[in-house]
Amino acid sequence: MTRLTEYLLPTEKQAPADAEAISHKLMVRAGLIRQMGAGMWTWLPAGWRVHQRVVQIVREEIDAIGGREMLMPVLQPAEPWRKTGRLEIEELFKLHHRKGSELVLAMTHEEALAFHAAQTIHSYRDLPLILYHFQVKERDEPRPRAGVLRTREFVMKDSYSLDRDQAGLEESYERHVGAYDRIMQRTGLRFYRVESDVGMMGGLGAHEYMAPCPAGEDEVALAPDYAANVEVALKSSEVEQVGDRLLRGGEPLTVEPAIEVGNIFKLGTRYSEALGATYLDERGEAHPIWMGSYGIGPARLVAAAVEQFADEHGISWPRALAPFAVHLVTLGGPGTPERDAADRLYEDLRGGGVDVLYDDRERGPGEKFADAELLGCPLRLTVGRRSLDSGEVEVQVRRGRKDAPGLPLSGERAELVRAVDELWQSLP
Amino acid sequence: MTRLTEYLLPTEKQAPADAEAISHKLMVRAGLIRQMGAGMWTWLPAGWRVHQRVVQIVREEIDAIGGREMLMPVLQPAEPWRKTGRLEIEELFKLHHRKGSELVLAMTHEEALAFHAAQTIHSYRDLPLILYHFQVKERDEPRPRAGVLRTREFVMKDSYSLDRDQAGLEESYERHVGAYDRIMQRTGLRFYRVESDVGMMGGLGAHEYMAPCPAGEDEVALAPDYAANVEVALKSSEVEQVGDRLLRGGEPLTVEPAIEVGNIFKLGTRYSEALGATYLDERGEAHPIWMGSYGIGPARLVAAAVEQFADEHGISWPRALAPFAVHLVTLGGPGTPERDAADRLYEDLRGGGVDVLYDDRERGPGEKFADAELLGCPLRLTVGRRSLDSGEVEVQVRRGRKDAPGLPLSGERAELVRAVDELWQSLP
Incomplete structure (x- = not known):
């Protein structure tokens, strides 16, 4: 029953006046998305079909590495965030319920996962585990921009690995690298996996998945055997800046703007220690659980696909993401x-x-x-x-x-x- | 890959101390849900499987009557709520973003839908339409209770019909009655469709779907050919109260506690007029769009199934909702x-x-x-x-x-x- 006379596909000849990014212009013009307020977007039926195609690819690949789907709440008590030291993050929305207790709107779910791990994981026999959900995130974004690329609310798949030690974490991390590589390949996007900073997440190491495209806010430095976030490259002893060029082993690096579409973090025990998520080993001794955190933003993958393949006539979907064949x-x-x-x-x-x-x-x-x-x-x-x-x-x-x-x-x-x-x- | 040694199913011998409802006790004990704070719940993997079985049944039946799935945001500007007069609802969470603008967390999406209809519906040719989404709702609930039955956050399927006149609305409403009847039948629950009050939604008429069970906060009055919310029955001239009994045509009515699992409203033009959602007819004259609103709570259906079929040994799922066969x-x-x-x-x-x-x-x-x-x-x-x-x-x-x-x-x-x-x- 997908006759256009019975469908909502409000195409527009003009892009919104404030739109600069190709994806912002084309996704509005093609009737895929509409804005409700700055950084607050609705996915119209055809846009939602594309979004859910990405979701299904992600679900299949995370299931394939043993992920268990669940759902954690967005509205949360402030207490776990206080314990991990993240209550002060400016992007975190805070509010109170009518009886006065402090609540937050989750921007990511490390606190929730560690909170539940503390309640439900008791023994080394309960590990390893990979848990994930697709859930809306809220961020008090100071500068929403570029359509669905930088918003106050968006759906994220976030998965979390729980392991007994660092070796286990490394293994779970590698499984996610494999899953993420396959996800990106299946979407049909051009992408790079690059080393990145751990930022506000903390931990032992991180990678970003970057999709090069004109609207990218980040930059990747590229050579045939090398890809890194420019910020990371500049801190590396391998890379030197000469004038406006970056060199590595004397060879010039290409720099491209890119969108961060996914990021994966080796968290270590920062969150589990703060929230008391421990397990007992074979000898009955308690240890903190080793955690990893793995995010991917379907909306950004959709926008990146629009950016990478658009021509002067409009969008040109890769097969895997097209709203209709x-x-x-x-x-x-x-x-x-x-x-x-x-x-x-x-x-x-x-x-x-x-x-x-x-x-x-x-x-x-x-x-x-x-x-x-x-x-x-x-x-x-x-x-x-x-x-x-x-x-x-x-x-x-x-x-x-x-x-x-x-x-x-x-x-x-x-x-x-x-x-x-x-x-x-x-x-x- | 669903070996219990590789799964998170934290069963408990004891129910939470504050649990009174059967579903609250059993869903926690069976490892389906865990609380993060009062009225804020996580669905663990096995629980989420059950929840998503309900979601899939609902999706299939709403698709079958021509519904188009989309996604509207939870975080919204306050302005449309001010225009419809609902900003003052006490259950509505209000907050501000860092630049000071007033935001709300949607408890339902009439405002969002009418806002977008005003932008995207122009002509009688664009009508009728049924649009829907599954999205978390937030309510500043003064008394969260009974596990997932009364919460601050929950997933709701809400659909909206858009029609050119009252006759169209009546038709869309009847299609939803059919879809809801089939949804309830497919879940395997015992249920009643009863006339109800329009409450804070306003409009021309409404029905509730009630699932009788011990934890019910509502009451239904029943006879072989009659079912009504007790509040509504008492206002009717057909029903008289004699002592602690209700009589209808002299015959006694049975009264059962029940959970409201779904509700449907003939909204009329209240929201479309407030938000300027109009269409042009064949003669180029503008008219407000006639709206209907149709909600169903998968979490409540899950809890009602637990309540209706539990025995002293635990849960006993109807086939359609079981986490595993x-x-x-x-x-x-x-x-x-x-x-x-x-x-x-x-x-x-x-x-x-x-x-x-x-x-x-x-x-x-x-x-x-x-x-x-x-x-x-x-x-x-x-x-x-x-x-x-x-x-x-x-x-x-x-x-x-x-x-x-x-x-x-x-x-x-x-x-x-x-x-x-x-x-x-x-x-x-």
């Missing part, structure tokens, strides 16, 4: 044979399990094609008068705007679905 | 033939797509059986020394604690899976 356009009004043919094609594709958005609106071809290119589904199928004459549906591949061979208009459904699927599988 | 218990330690047989059975069931939790811990049979009855999966399979002798896996049906005929221990995987599936399909 096929954008079907009918050029005939109700009652015309070309409209009937398009209706049949729509039912055949839907019946065959193809994700198809059907533009059945009474609009001109120019507007319909422009909207299809703006939304950026990988395949556009067009049924018009010409299709009836030639017996073929016109096929355009969005990325590169290439025409593909037409599909037979009146073939068997199974054959048609197979042809669309084959074409789909060949796309990046 | 099968709780497999091995009575042999590592290296024993019975342990090997249980390991093989586990792999066969998993390979056959059966949701199975495998208790592979080194604990005594008493503790394992007690934990299985507490968690309440519909089928328990036991592999011990006796299985090797008889060649059969023992089968217990949780509801009623009935033994079922044993399953052959060394049959073909496909046959075994078919036998488990057949038994499963026969359960309530």
